[in-house]
Amino acid sequence: MANFKTHITVAAFGSIAATAVCIQKIGISDEHAVILFLLGCIAGMLPDIDSNHSIPAKWFFRSLTATSMVAMAFYSIPKFSTLVVLGCLLSTFIFVHYIFSYTMKSITSHRGLFHSVPAAGLFGMAMYFTGYHGFTWSAHFSWLAASFISGGYVLHLILDECYSVDLMGGRLKKSFGSALTIFNKRQWRGYIMLYLIFACASLYAYDPNIILLSHTS
């Protein structure tokens, strides 16, 4: 499998190329270009959050804790007293930083469900909903952001598979086929669940009036 440095380098190159295409073909703003570039870079790291001690996993759970606490602060400050707000923030910290991250680490295995094509689609959908409903981006730009997340994610999986081929020895390593997976019989329940959630999320988000290659502002 490729290491962290290789992943971030390839993700940055892939993301800058895709962003350049968007600037040329769609005419996105500078601000949107920076957002898309960063999303592509982050997506190139995402699949390795299933590796408990990896740098992406540490970053992911720390930023998730910080984001959740900020969201809780925005929600609770106008409604509750200072003491209750502090209680809400502390509970959020304990839940996300300890309980949620511990549960995720114990139920995921490296190169398990997270290293799969449906997971790439699901993270893209999560980006769409976060962009559209959370950041109130336009539907067009939210789909574009989702494409960068899924695209960067798949790029990571392809890179992992490339590193599973021993070119010098002309053979395939044991890890070959464990990154860019579409379905795995041994984890069939997990895969069916991923495809079901993806299908429901896509149907919910689908809007026939959206044409991605226009009006991205």
Ligand SMILES: [Zn+2]
């Ligand atoms: Zn990986």
